Amino acid sequence: MSQTSTQDATAEPPTQSASTRPTKAKKNRLSGGFFRFVITRFLLIIPTVFILVTVVFFVMRATGDPITAAQGGRLSPEELQRRIHEAGYDRPLIVQYVDYLGDLLHGDLGTTVTDNQPVISILTRYGAATFELAILALIVAMVVGIAFGRIAAHHRDRLADAGIRTFAILCYATPVFFLGLMLKLIFAVWLGWLPSSGRADLSSMAQFDRLVQPTGFYIIDALQLGDMTVLADVLRHAVLPALALGLLTAGVFIRLVRTNVISTYNSGYVEAARSRGVSEKRLLSKHAWRPALIPIITVMGMQIAVMLAGAVLTETTFEWKGLGFMLSNYLKARDFVAVQGIVILIAIIVSVANFIVDVISALIDPRVRY
Structure with missing residues (x-):
């Protein structure tokens, strides 16, 4: 009997290791x-x-x-x-x-013909302004696009849905320079709530000169100063350009979020969860929302290119001195x-951004x- 138990004991480990090999091999194939x-x-x-x-x-x-x-x-x-x-x-x-x-x-990258400056210095000096505007505009696009898209999907084929879809069409059909001019006219000229141009007041610009290592991102530089007045001034100047550029992309996000949420909301696994008594609110927020994120993230990479192209007109409209503003000036000077x-x-930048989006999607x- 002892021999039988010994044989069983020696026979068990190979069986266990063999059963674990497929799982490890599968994980290795996935990671590879x-x-x-x-x-x-x-x-x-x-x-x-x-x-x-x-x-x-x-x-x-x-x-x-x-x-x-x-x-x-x-x-x-x-x-x-x-x-x-x-x-x-x-x-x-x-x-x-x-x-x-x-x-x-x-x-x-060579030397500019008109003002005899290294091109690389132009990129480092004005690039931060464009990146800051693009980040703020992307935040606006994500907040407006995701929020309105979810509301439209939840109220499908109702008055709220029709109103939001009309708003989305107006967002991506309106030229960004025209939208910028309208925002300036309403909020800067008529109401006087926000500044019409520039990245900051002259007093704030003078404060930035005190920094030993300025980043060029005015929000970060204002935080380095620890002066909330300067930070508030920078944010006030950024509102209108970020809205003009962000709403251009928000219109695309609204329709994309609405379409994909509705598609997943009517899928088989959501119907199965509904049959188990899961509330409609939870179905929308947990079951239908997350799968709808995949195409949104994919399209985001393409929208970055659109946003950088729109930055040229936005920066020119609001005299936001970034790469778009300088590109316009250098084009005029040939x-x-x-x-x-x-x-x-x-x-x-667009190529790297699309690479990052592809990795996140994967x-x-x-x-x-x-």
Whole structure:
């Protein structure tokens, strides 16, 4: 009998380890698939940015060299040719392109033609303003879009739903500059509640000069100062630009949230939960809402590109001195070197943002990885 028990004891461990192997192998396959997906999506950023850089370079050169475009009517022919030769723009176009790619790899985006500043310094000086506006606008879009979308889904085909859908259409159909002008007219001119332009008053700007290491994000800099008056001033200046840019995207979010919540609200597992006596409020907040987030997060990456494009008109309308404001000025001055650098940075930001959104979508829904 002791021999039998000994054999049983020795036979049990292999059976247990064999039963646990499939689970471990499955977990390894899932984690390996996820990391392969992340690496593949990250590597796709490189050809995407390369193609955009190439297109921007040759489109900018389609009208000639940057110096002739910006200074052609202000310099004598001899001075113009001298500056073109010094900058190397009289060389073959393919040679200029190869040299430009080499400079990009070393972080050199060139020097502006109109004010002779390194393009990289323009990006670092004004980039924070655009990022701050985009973040605030995204907050507005998420709050308005998600809240109104859920209300519209809950009151489907009723008066509230019809009103919210009309509001959504007006949001994304109205040009952002026109909406900005209307907001300025109502809240700055007629009511006098909010400032009409700029990022802060002159007194607040003087306070920022006291900082040893300013970030360029005025909200963060105001928090560093610990002055609530400066913070309130910065937020008051940010309300109208953030609303104008945020409502543009909020209209898309409203319709997307409404459609996806209604779709999941009528799915089989929600009906099963309803048959078990789960309340309608809990069905909406727990069962139907979370699955509807997946397409919302996916579309968010594309909306970031729309938002950065809208930032050009928004910053110009409100004299918000960010990359969009500077891009508009350099376009008017036909400074293609500066325009090229700003467009490339925006392209990189959009590519990275879409990569982050794809990773988040893959974490939420494993089906995205395949």
